[in-house]
Amino acid sequence: MKQFLVIGLGQFGQSVSLKLTEESSQVIAIDAKEEPVEAIKDYVTLAVQMDATNQSSLRALNIENVNAAIVAIGDNHEDSVLVTINLRELRVPNIIVRASTPVHGSILRKVGADRVVIPEMLTGEQVAMDLLTEKVLEQKILFSNHILAKLKTSSVFWNKTIRESQFRSSFNIILVGIERDFPEIKDDGTVFYRTSTIGLPGEDEMIKEDDRIIVIGQDADIDRLVVYIS
Amino acid sequence: MKQFLVIGLGQFGQSVSLKLTEESSQVIAIDAKEEPVEAIKDYVTLAVQMDATNQSSLRALNIENVNAAIVAIGDNHEDSVLVTINLRELRVPNIIVRASTPVHGSILRKVGADRVVIPEMLTGEQVAMDLLTEKVLEQKILFSNHILAKLKTSSVFWNKTIRESQFRSSFNIILVGIERDFPEIKDDGTVFYRTSTIGLPGEDEMIKEDDRIIVIGQDADIDRLVVYIS
Numbered sequence: 001m002k003q004f005l006v007i008g009l010g011q012f013g014q015s016v017s018l019k020l021t022e023e024s025s026q027v028i029a030i031d032a033k034e035e036p037v038e039a040i041k042d043y044v045t046l047a048v049q050m051d052a053t054n055q056s057s058l059r060a061l062n063i064e065n066v067n068a069a070i071v072a073i074g075d076n077h078e079d080s081v082l083v084t085i086n087l088r089e090l091r092v093p094n095i096i097v098r099a100s101t102p103v104h105g106s107i108l109r110k111v112g113a114d115r116v117v118i119p120e121m122l123t124g125e126q127v128a129m130d131l132l133t134e135k136v137l138e139q140k141i142l143f144s145n146h147i148l149a150k151l152k153t154s155s156v157f158w159n160k161t162i163r164e165s166q167f168r169s170s171f172n173i174i175l176v177g178i179e180r181d182f183p184e185i186k187d188d189g190t191v192f193y194r195t196s197t198i199g200l201p202g203e204d205e206m207i208k209e210d211d212r213i214i215v216i217g218q219d220a221d222i223d224r225l226v227v228y229i230s
Numbered sequence: 231m232k233q234f235l236v237i238g239l240g241q242f243g244q245s246v247s248l249k250l251t252e253e254s255s256q257v258i259a260i261d262a263k264e265e266p267v268e269a270i271k272d273y274v275t276l277a278v279q280m281d282a283t284n285q286s287s288l289r290a291l292n293i294e295n296v297n298a299a300i301v302a303i304g305d306n307h308e309d310s311v312l313v314t315i316n317l318r319e320l321r322v323p324n325i326i327v328r329a330s331t332p333v334h335g336s337i338l339r340k341v342g343a344d345r346v347v348i349p350e351m352l353t354g355e356q357v358a359m360d361l362l363t364e365k366v367l368e369q370k371i372l373f374s375n376h377i378l379a380k381l382k383t384s385s386v387f388w389n390k391t392i393r394e395s396q397f398r399s400s401f402n403i404i405l406v407g408i409e410r411d412f413p414e415i416k417d418d419g420t421v422f423y424r425t426s427t428i429g430l431p432g433e434d435e436m437i438k439e440d441d442r443i444i445v446i447g448q449d450a451d452i453d454r455l456v457v458y459i460s
């Protein structure tokens with residue numbers, strides 16, 4: 001059972017705390033203000049109102065066994081630096097710190113943050129990439145120049161099996177999912193569509209009209225496929 | 231050539247503007263303050279200092295042809311709502327708005343935002359997931375319960391081809407990349423390692439000692455593979 005310390009309960013800190021708890025980890029959540037502590041205390045293992053720059057208070061929490069600490073203090077750069085230094089001195093093994101700017105981030109790394117996260121920059125790049133790919137419904141950068149993309153399909157692919165479509169040999173991409181709308185009849189007789197994704201479909205799976213395909217490949221190869229589909 | 235309007239040049243707005251520009255789009259960047267406009271003007275198509283709640287100023291920019299507008303105003307909730315309404319009235323086809331809380335986000339959606347993004351929540355969940363998977367070096371949620379994960383390998387896989395490893399039949403996962411360190415000799419004779427990822431490796435590619443594998447599969451299947459590797 002993993003145990004984590006989250007310091008700072010703004011949107012980022014709350015989101016980390018709740019997700020960790022949802023995934024069955026123990027979370028000690030700290031904030032200097034009363035309201036965020038009150039709001040979260042029924043959801044996490046322990047919620048404490050205290051100033052995390054106060055090293056003796058931090059030490060009193062007996063956090064030697066936490067797997068990692070997440071410093072989620074936003075605007076106050078000096079506090080987040082001081083808290084990082086405190087956690088380092090208390091020998092916390094993995095310190096993840098939210099920075100608000102790259103300069104703030106490099107200071108944090110110098111004082112011992114194992115990982116620095118700048119949510120606005122990460123999400124900003126992701127949003128930019130999503131906007132650039134219109135025929136592409138959604139896109140994520142995976143690694144080097146490979147992306148994951150969800151594409152609309154056109155009649156060139158409908159009613160063919162994945163094997164027949166030859167994604168790998170023609171486009172050097174792999175199909176990892178098919179998103180399809182399944183009609184269901186409600187009690188009052190009307191039809192509604194439930195969207196579901198078939199993950200890692202087999203070679204004999206057939207692509208149907210209106211299916212969206214989820215693929216992985218290099219940007220240039222995905223572009224070629226998009227042109228082919230259009 | 232796509233054209234975008236970005237309103238608000240904090241970290242999020244800057245990051246969207248620069249990424250769009252890097253990907254060869256035209257960007258009109260707006261901020262009420264002088265410094266962010268000055269800082270970005272050499273990098274984007276056009277940078278304008280103005281208050282975006284002023285609809286006639288916005289109209290004067292002739293933004294009928296933008297593909298989308300990104301409202302990146304952070305703390306001032308009323309301004310971001312007002313700007314969204316203005317953009318709606320100017321018939322901008324795709325309005326993406328950064329919200330700071332879910333409540334703020336639902337208001338924005340009600341007044342016409344096509345997409346609402348809360349960077350701290352998205353990144354918070356991602357960081358939580360990364361922390362929970364120690365043997366897993368990195369992890370991304372892809373769709374339904376499928377994740378992309380980068381795993382260390384152990385001797386069970388070294389010097390076997392991908393075909394011999396039988397990832398698909400034994401674990402129901404697919405291997406989409408191999409991350410490897412390639413030694414290079416510097417001019418002074420010392421060795422340094424350059425990390426590179428082999429994307430979509432073929433079935434005959436061999437996994438070597440210290441390789442990291444990038445795989446896709448359902449959480450439960452990835453867990454089984456992690457147990458097998460450990």
Ligand SMILES: Nc1ncnc2c1ncn2[C@@H]1O[C@H](COP(=O)(O)OP(=O)(O)OP(=O)(O)O)[C@@H](O)[C@H]1O
Pocket residue numbers: 007008009010011012013030031032033036050051052053072073074075076079350
């Ligand atoms: N020294 C400190 N000790 C404990 N908590 C702190 C300290 N300094 C700041 N905090 C808390 O950190 C939380 C997040 O900080 P802040 O509000 O500055 O960032 P934010 O940008 O609103 O956060 P987010 O971006 O995550 O929404 C606040 O609730 C604040 O009370």
Ligand SMILES: Nc1ncnc2c1ncn2[C@@H]1O[C@H](COP(=O)(O)OP(=O)(O)OP(=O)(O)O)[C@@H](O)[C@H]1O
Pocket residue numbers: 120237238239240241242243260261262263266280281282283302303304305306309
């Ligand atoms: N009405 C407005 N018109 C134009 N720009 C505005 C308006 N209101 C706010 N801005 C600008 O939006 C920018 C970002 O807003 P703000 O600083 O509140 O958010 P932030 O949380 O710092 O941003 P980020 O999270 O992206 O770093 C600021 O530079 C601000 O000047």
